[in-house]
Amino acid sequence: MHQWQSTDQGRHLRGRRKTNTEPELLLRKALHAAGARFRLHRQLTPGCTPDLVLPKHKIAVFVDGDYWHSCPVHGRRTPIAGPNAALWAEKFERNRNRDRRSTQLAEQAGWTVVRLWECSIRKNPGAAAAAVLSGRALPPAT
Known part of the structure; x- marks a missing residue:
């Protein structure tokens, strides 16, 4: 079994936020401005904790970071x-598997799942909020 080795190249990754990231805050501000009310990090079922939920609409929202969740446009290319x-490589594969499982668990519990890429939120938070309110995902921003 391999163990992590500290490297100078990986130093910038220490202390990265897992919650309340900038894309999450941009989306929350846009949703609030659109009149939506939501709850943060509410566990729907064991193994499924979306970034935010709109209980009134039964919508679960996951904000997927481009790097960590392998955005097809902005994810790692090399x-x-x-x-x-x-x-x-194992970490990125675990992230993809966890994303699929979380989506499946939320849908099985009766929630509409909206997954948004970080790049889409950064490009147009208002459009991202509108997508959430309509229960649809947005493609990655180009």
């Missing part, structure tokens, strides 16, 4: 190198 390459 293989990871270095002593932690295999561990990073």
Whole structure:
């Protein structure tokens, strides 16, 4: 079993936020301005905690970071190198599997799932909020 090795290249990743990220805050501000009311990080079922939920509309929203969730437009394009390459590949695969499972669990519990890419929110928070309120996802921003 491999163990993580601290590297200078990975130093910038320490202390990264997992909740209340800038894209989440932009989306929340736009939703609030549109009159939507929501709850944050509410567990719907074990293994499924969306970034926010709109209980009135039964909509669960996941904000997927471009890097960590492998955005098809802005995700990593080159293989990871270095002593932690295999561990990073496993991490990204776990993220994709967790995303699929969370979506499935929320839908099985009767929620409409909206997954938004960080790039789409940053490009147009208002359009992202409108997509949430209509219960549809947005494609990655180009």
